[in-house]
Amino acid sequence: MGSDRPLLxxxxxxxxxFGSFTAVDxxxxxxxxxxAFGLLGPNGAGKTSTMRMISCVSPVTEGTLRVLGMDPAAHxxxxxxxxxxxxxxxxxxxxxxVRENLLLYGRYFDIPRSVTAxxxxxxxxxxxxxxRASSKVDPLSGGMKRRLTIARALMNEPELLLLDExxxxxxxxxxxxLWDRLWQLKHQGVTLVLTTHYMDEAEQxxxxxxxxxxxxxxxxxxxxxxxxxYSTKEVVELRFAPGEVDRHADRLAGVGExxxxxxxxxxxxxxxxxxxxxxxxxxxxTPAAVLVRRSxxxxxxxxLTGRTLVD
Amino acid sequence: xxxxxxxxxVEHHFTVYRSTWRGSLxxxxxxxxxxxxxxxxxxxxxxHAPARTSHLGGLSYxxxxxxxxxxxxxxxxxSSESTFPVMAGIKWLRTWHGMLATPIRxxxxxxxxxxxxxxxxxxxxxxxxIVLTLFGxxxxxxxxxxxxxxxxxxxxxxxxxxxxxxxxxxxxxFVLIFRLGVMPLFLFSGTFFPxxxxxxxxxxxxxxxxxxHGVELTRAFVLxxxxxxxxxxxVAYLLAWVxxxxxxxxxxxxxxxxx
Numbered sequence: 001m002g003s004d005r006p007l008l009x010x011x012x013x014x015x016x017x018f019g020s021f022t023a024v025d026x027x028x029x030x031x032x033x034x035x036a037f038g039l040l041g042p043n044g045a046g047k048t049s050t051m052r053m054i055s056c057v058s059p060v061t062e063g064t065l066r067v068l069g070m071d072p073a074a075h076x077x078x079x080x081x082x083x084x085x086x087x088x089x090x091x092x093x094x095x096x097x098v099r100e101n102l103l104l105y106g107r108y109f110d111i112p113r114s115v116t117a118x119x120x121x122x123x124x125x126x127x128x129x130x131x132r133a134s135s136k137v138d139p140l141s142g143g144m145k146r147r148l149t150i151a152r153a154l155m156n157e158p159e160l161l162l163l164d165e166x167x168x169x170x171x172x173x174x175x176x177x178l179w180d181r182l183w184q185l186k187h188q189g190v191t192l193v194l195t196t197h198y199m200d201e202a203e204q205x206x207x208x209x210x211x212x213x214x215x216x217x218x219x220x221x222x223x224x225x226x227x228x229x230y231s232t233k234e235v236v237e238l239r240f241a242p243g244e245v246d247r248h249a250d251r252l253a254g255v256g257e258x259x260x261x262x263x264x265x266x267x268x269x270x271x272x273x274x275x276x277x278x279x280x281x282x283x284x285x286t287p288a289a290v291l292v293r294r295s296x297x298x299x300x301x302x303x304l305t306g307r308t309l310v311d
Numbered sequence: 312x313x314x315x316x317x318x319x320x321v322e323h324h325f326t327v328y329r330s331t332w333r334g335s336l337x338x339x340x341x342x343x344x345x346x347x348x349x350x351x352x353x354x355x356x357x358x359h360a361p362a363r364t365s366h367l368g369g370l371s372y373x374x375x376x377x378x379x380x381x382x383x384x385x386x387x388x389x390s391s392e393s394t395f396p397v398m399a400g401i402k403w404l405r406t407w408h409g410m411l412a413t414p415i416r417x418x419x420x421x422x423x424x425x426x427x428x429x430x431x432x433x434x435x436x437x438x439x440x441i442v443l444t445l446f447g448x449x450x451x452x453x454x455x456x457x458x459x460x461x462x463x464x465x466x467x468x469x470x471x472x473x474x475x476x477x478x479x480x481x482x483x484x485f486v487l488i489f490r491l492g493v494m495p496l497f498l499f500s501g502t503f504f505p506x507x508x509x510x511x512x513x514x515x516x517x518x519x520x521x522x523x524h525g526v527e528l529t530r531a532f533v534l535x536x537x538x539x540x541x542x543x544x545x546v547a548y549l550l551a552w553v554x555x556x557x558x559x560x561x562x563x564x565x566x567x568x569x570x
Contacts, residue, residue, distance in 0.1 A: 077414040078415055083412070089405055091407075091410075093327065095331070105409070110316075297427070
């Protein structure tokens with residue numbers, strides 16, 4: 001807000017309906033150049049529909065949307081020529097080799113062959129796939145396919161890179177490799193818009209994010225701002241045997257600022273975790289396990305929606 | 312119509328085809344050789360002179376069935392290229408979603424796919440024609456017009472079938488198309504025997520199928536027995552199927568891919 005950087009995405013009252021179902025319900029947000037912006041929310045919150053409208057493949061039902069300063073309805077092909085899109089599901093050509101996938105994709109943007117060849121090699125190095133250049137795509141691991149998809153999305157040197165759940169379904173190691181590459185892109189000045197339902201991903205990559213729930217935006221800010229605003233500094237997790245959570249919840253009245261009840265544990269929100277622990281033991285409550293940790297975006301989400309992100 | 316972006320869609324197919332063309336080329340020649348040997352020569356040897364003069368217009372059975380098979384195989388190739396690849400692009404491999412994230416528009420995709428299918432059918436038709444020439448059936452230069460005729464015949468199936476394919480969630484509908492559409496047409500639309508041999512009530516049914524028009528057209532060109540009024544009627548009829556199918560395909564593709 002109040003930034004003088006040009007806005008690459010600007011949505012006002014953006015709405016998407018499929019028949020009588022409203023997938024995105026009048027959301028407002030903007031993404032200035034150079035920012036890594038996240039759409040965070042559980043499955044079905046409207047993240048992908050929002051993404052598809054920004055990537056100019058899904059028409060806007062209502063409201064206004066400007067991408068790179070242009071209206072997608074009137075300038076779709078022109079805008080798409082300057083975007084990079086990493087979709088949720090891979091759309092790679094399995095019959096072709098890794099390198100051929102890049103070359104061909106570059107051609108869709110009308111990039112001359114000599115240029116695509118050079119860029120393909122450069123990008124293969126960037127995503128660490130140079131030694132797989134001439135192997136077919138089909139046998140690659142999930143993480144490799146994702147990296148190839150990212151390389152492909154960079155063939156046209158996009159100003160804005162859209163990533164829809166870039167690491168869903170990957171093992172932790174593959175996710176870290178991917179984050180590292182995205183981090184690098186961010187530092188090269190590429191504007192990122194990504195959706196995720198992973199808190200750690202949002203915290204790692206996003207300068208600013210909006211939390212979506214049930215087709216609407218329920219909060220907006222930097223990860224730290226959101227935590228400061230909607231959560232306490234620390235969280236005390238008290239684990240109990242199944243069925244005992246209820247009973248103990250009543251005995252915690254007045255402890256900390258707030259208590260959230262999950263099926264297997266109680267979360268006590270407080271700025272001083274140790275004080276909570278002292279109070280818990282003075283009330284003769286004996287949890288099976290205790291953990292004091294810092295607040296995360298997960299806690300923000302729980303506070304805002306009463307639900308956990310990944311269930 | 313052939314914009315740059317349309318050509319990119321065709322280029323995609325060429326790139327994939329580069330790694331598979333050998334097998335496809337072999338089968339393009341093998342299929343007509345086998346069909347003509349079995350039907351034309353094997354079966355044809357049972358059909359004797361009186362039947363030829365009265366029903367086949369004096370033609371040998373090989374000469375009768377050869378051009379018919381050319382049209383029928385155009386139908387088959389075009390139909391299969393318009394079913395499973397459509398499902399692959401939309402759902403199985405989702406490659407079309409990747410393409411549509413670039414400056415390529417849905418209409419470019421539709422046009423590019425059809426241009427590609429035309430090329431595939433033309434390639435198969437050329438192979439067929441070469442085999443027909445080797446069998447001594449196609450002789451004059453007029454036979455060359457059988458290639459565009461086969462393409463037209465194939466596209467009369469391709470565009471409406473692709474339009475339908477884009478509305479499907481599974482490939483089960485395709486089985487119906489092949490069993491209840493392509494297969495009966497293959498057998499009863501004048502490929503293997505003249506439509507006049509059908510029961511009287513079924514004859515008009517056979518004559519409204521695009522394949523019958525395609526068969527008549529290619530047969531006229533291959534054998535150089537051209538009646539130009541007939542040609543105009545067949546071409547106009549097939550063209551109507553192509554264009555209506557093309558227009559519907561644009562709408563169904565748009566509805567499916569740009570929601």
